[in-house]
Amino acid sequence: MPDQPFAEHTVVVTGGGTGIGRAAALAFAERGAKTVIVTGRRKERLAEVAALHEAILPVAADVTTDSGAEAVAEAVREHGGTLDTLVHNAGIFRFSPLAALDADSSREVLETNVLGPLLLTARLLPLLRSPGAGIVLVSSRGGHNPTPDGSVYGASKAAVHSFTRSWAAELAPRGIRVNAVAPGFVRTEVYAANGLSPEAVQGLFAGVTPTIPLGRVCEPEDVAPWITRLADPANALVTGQIITIDGGLDITAR
Template sequence: MPEKPFAEHTVVVTGGGTGIGRAAALSFAELGARTVIVTGRRKDRLAEVAALHDAIVPVGADVTTESGAQAVADAVGERGGALDVLVHNAGIFRFSPLTALDTTVARDVVDTNVLGPLLLTAHLLPLLRSSGSIVLVSSRGGHTPGPDSSVYSASKAAVHSFTRSWAAELAPRGIRVNAVAPGFVRTEAYAANGLGPKQVEGLFAGVAATVPLGRIGEPEDVAQWITRLADPANALVTGQIITVDGGLDITAR
């Protein structure tokens, strides 16, 4: 990868205030991007990330709504009007056993993980350069579902479908579409499910013992694949879903 592969690029990263999105935004900025627009519902977290690099611009927006998606499009328009990279990272994970189905939670998962990327892509597509790139952050759950997570896994399977369908649809325009499917990553998602710090560490320790490479992923492990897939040097790569899970998929097959 060239030292500054994203020089003069404009990038949008949804869910850019924490975890993988935060790591990706910082990576794009450090790799030369002129503007990295980070979106999310938590304006305080977006401001914290923006304070770390001059290229990062916070835009508080709920991209599951028309107004939120338009706000992001307006932010791109105010900064030159052309977009080079769109990263769909915003997503939520909730345990959802069928025996305790909460339709409000289920709708929130589907809205965030499925409707959000669809809506924002539709709003930003007119601004995306012909050499542009879309990277979606999916999950190994999209192709290796587990118990108590059927809604989440189904939503990520939809992201896999978006990746391949959009890659075929947008190839004539020279736009590449790929996805990263992380395994277990050390983010705030588990605490958001009500797990305390000791429970989270216990979960990670148990999972790490089954991972061939012996550890849980860090946000930066995923971020480097997001930037790699978006890199213009990889101009022949599209429609691909890269699993980043330390080899956990090997043990599930």
């Protein structure tokens, strides 16, 4: 495979300020992308990522809104007008036990994880290179395995699974590929965002690690290479696929 498969490409990565999105944005930039547009709601985190590589362009935008989606589209138009890769990484988790269900947090999860990818893909569709563009969605093993106390999140990621396969079929005639990665436990800020202390996060990972056949949880850098592989034009016949990256947890869940 060439060292610079994304030379002269324009890439959009949502949720690009932290975690998997940050790692993916850097991976695309390091592999030759001309412009990597990173989006998110926190300007300071986007600026931190943009400072790491000259190809990364921060665009503060809430892509669950029409105005946010249009801001991303305008950035693409200003930087060549054609989009080669769209990575839907923005997503949130909220605990949602049925006995204490919070309607507002449930709406937040569904708007971010489901409505956001839907709105942004529709807005950017006229700009996607046809043929040749690729869409990669960041889902979760929660989309196909039980998620106790997290059913809303699980449902949102099951929707992402459905988007992946439905859009792959719908966009294949245009030569646009659609794939997804479905990570398991990953060391990101999502746990702190749900109120867990650093000690609680470490305890969670220590507790789950013995159940993972390969013996460790994922780092963002474990997931990013699969995003770039699925986006790589060399994989021109790969579409509609959902790659689980969980150290083998799926083996024990069946």
